[in-house]
Amino acid sequence: MKKRNVALWVYFAFLIMPIYWMLNTSFKTNNEILNYMHWFPHNFTVKNYVTIFTSPFWRRGFLNSLAFVSLNVVIVIVAAVPAAYAFSRWHFRGDKHLFFWLLTNRMAPTAAFIVPFFALYSNIGLFDTHIAVALAHALFNLPLAIWILEGFMSGIPKEIDETAFVDGYSFPHFFWKIFRPLISQGIAVAAFFAFLFSWVELLLARTLTSTAAKPITVTLSRSLGAGGWDWGALAAAGVLTMIPGALVVYFIRNLMAKGFAMGRV
């Protein structure tokens, strides 16, 4: 019993250390960051955060990220719910193959898709728009969402649908009034994973945007390479990008356990 606790403490210390160092760095002045090895800031400052919040450049990055992430979640859920319903309720020619093909897209290496994405979205005039990034992220999120939702829907007996139709419910009415509440947890889990991937992804978001839709993650990468190494501001921006994720995890921690328990990630 003792030994396992020691292992856990060591592991959690390892987990927290890099994040702590980032926080620590974000509250220091650049002089202190580069010239002293302090385990906590001696000249505590919030100047780095002020830099971020007062710069339209950083603000726009955050807003762009939020825009395409939400757009992605909406597209994924709207397309995945009916598809998952079809897979869970009906057998049709080629359903297994189609389901498997959808899942193979989850395996696609992102780097393999940047050339065609760039060519395609430039040709149809979507380059550097939020919708382009949202659609590109659907490549990974839609199969995953269909998989998760199909699992939830298969757990609901078909008799419920049949009884409702016998009772004279129209399909949309049945779906909204009876079926939707039953799968709301599944929708939440699917939306969570869509949010997660779209929020953390860099390569596609970077390839498909230049200025108008540039997300925060790209802003971060670029500012790192741009000669003037403002480590304090960089650390502060990094800390800020961790907040939405941490909030989401906190609020849906119970649902998260459920999603993992179903083994459908």
Added chain:
Amino acid sequence: MKNRAWWFLLPALAVMSLSAFIPLMTVINYAQYSVFPGSAPQFIGMENFADVLGDGVFLDSLRRQVLFSIEILLIEIPLGLGLALALPKKGKWVGWSLVLLGIPLLIPWNVVGIIWRVFTRSDLGAVPAIFNWIGYGAYNASLNSGDAWWTVVAMDVWHWTPLVILLCYAGLQAIPEEFYRAAKIDGASAWSTFRYVTLPKLRHSLILAVLLRFMDSFKIYAEPFQLTGGGPGNSTTLLSIYTSRKAIGGFNMGFGAAVSIIYFFLVILISWLLYTIMMNVGGGSSK
């Protein structure tokens, strides 16, 4: 009835055609041409593929990538399983542990790279200071290729072991208490309880963990790109970094496309192999 299914699938298929089918066709098409900006594409058949397979840098990054994925699996799967077993099953710490484990998974991937860069850079990081203190003053992730490699591995272990823990932990929670009680009554040792009760029941979680960790570690891009940029030299240039260099920075888009296709099919092939092997091995032992 049967036609109705296709109507339901229509939105999903429309999105997938824009984000998967058309791009995949485009890339297959490109791969057979020599595409240089400013001149008309020229059909050259399989020549691009031959060029890729004869490119030493490609083969090196492939070898490096395979080694990386093997190391990742060998470290993260046992570590994740062990820690999932060590986590308390109930109590007030469970919720907090889960939140803590979830955090690395939700940090943007390039920010993970930045965090580790800030953490390990020789001029401002904590890691060199710690190494210096224990007597390894030579640590420098941007100069020594060995240090850079193990720093990238450590970063991935930091980033993704929580996923393995969460998968295994959820699998453990699903094992009914009765199984353990029965094992106790039979006088099974801790090891044989683990070997004959826990492990077979965790099979699905473990297969999923191995597959996910394989696929994602094989695709890794943003974290090492941000941490080391593939250097020093090419010592941490993994397959995605090589591919994106060829796809964006390279002159011949056809070459980049051929790399992409080889890459995609390697992922599918190895995933399928892993899946088949694990299904057979696990199926044999749980009988």
